[in-house]
Amino acid sequence: MQNIIIASTSTIHGSGYLDYILDELTVFFKNVDTILFIPYARPSGISHDDYTEKVSNAFKKINKSVLGIHSFENPVEAINNAEAIFVGGGNTFVLTYQLYKNNITEVLKNVVKGGTPYLGTSAGSNICGLTIKTTNDMPIVYPPNFNALALVPFNINPHYLDPNINSEHMGETRETRIKEFHNFNTPPVIGLREGSWLKVEGNSIILKGHLAARIFEYNKMPYEVNPETELNHLK
Template identity: 55%
Template sequence: MSKNLLLISTSTTHGTGYLEHAEEEVKSLMEGKKSILFIPYARPGGISHSDYTAKAREAFAQWGVSVTGVHEYENAVQAVQEAESVFIGGGNTFVLLRNLYANKLVEPLRERINKGMPYMGTSAGTNVAGRTIGTTNDMPIVHVKTFDALQLVPFNINPHFLDPDPSSTHMGETRDTRIAEFHHHNRQPVIGLREGSMLRINGDTVRLLGPHSARVFLQSKKPMEFKPSDDINFLLDAY
């Protein structure tokens, strides 16, 4: 079986409920599946694993999918090995990746997902699907022994991608500048996913979904904009 991924920039867009804007795509990803394993490690705002799982459970209940939290299992690796599908929610990317390694889930997740188990991520959960977490927007609130992520796709992702505000007087770096700095030290492509955007990977194809274009950064090139109808399959050939 081939890869089946849904990588969502943000779980909640302005004015819509949790996962609401992605409903059709989530249903399409989950076709024929009745359960999903939720990994709540990123703990947005420091929320507990149980409370975060309850939030995901409520959203999936309306679609007839049952949710269990990985922390509810005695053996997290086995939970991944036996899951029908997996969802990693947003929060802090460093806390998330540190816990994926601490619980020895990186390899088992990679193996199952590369064999076709449906995977969805939002925000930090989308970030860790890339080569490294080197393009996260989050603060490094805990240390991680490596920034290498699940590497389900051969490029990096910047979720919550934000265009510069021309009226701003703030001197902090723009997202474009930060990603250009990234490319002084790393060569993989980066895709900036605006809020409301998603990537749908099906085998050898990747499609941009949602209302916005996405910004693609290649090392030593000017940033490029791609619309949802454009062919962006070259991203899967990145080395």
């Protein structure tokens, strides 16, 4: 049975790394001692070691050990043996490139489908969708394709941002970008605002946190859903 948290962000304004969601993670990881961390997305180009240390420090607060996947000789084995997995944010293209390069896309999908608890934030949430085609990131490396883990039957847009009506900037709004996605693709997109997450348990997908999420379905007007809404119907 799948057991997944798909979080918009690791950090909300004015608080520390993962602080806003630590209570939830205490429950989510209650049967877990050690979390396998995948640091491949490398925010701001941080090294795998430094990123793992940052995550380790956050999880110490709830008495969990963290091991970086880069410290294992065999990353496939590391994933197969993991009690739980966390994929952190950064650049979604870099993350996807590294997952394919290390041949762990399929095994990661399989263990999570099989029940290994999975936490994703930002880029680590993008890859839970069908494709990475609704990432906000710059395409700084060329991955072998845009297909993601397809743990949920739709796409994620993390860090969802409402249009700034006072802006004089002529670049596209997030909503415009997602509408452009639907000119070429049909899956729904969930715009997850910072502080929101999806809780996936088996076939149940529920919006969590204090904020509404914005749902974009093909050929429909976008609409808002409130926390605690079941999103199983989206596909």
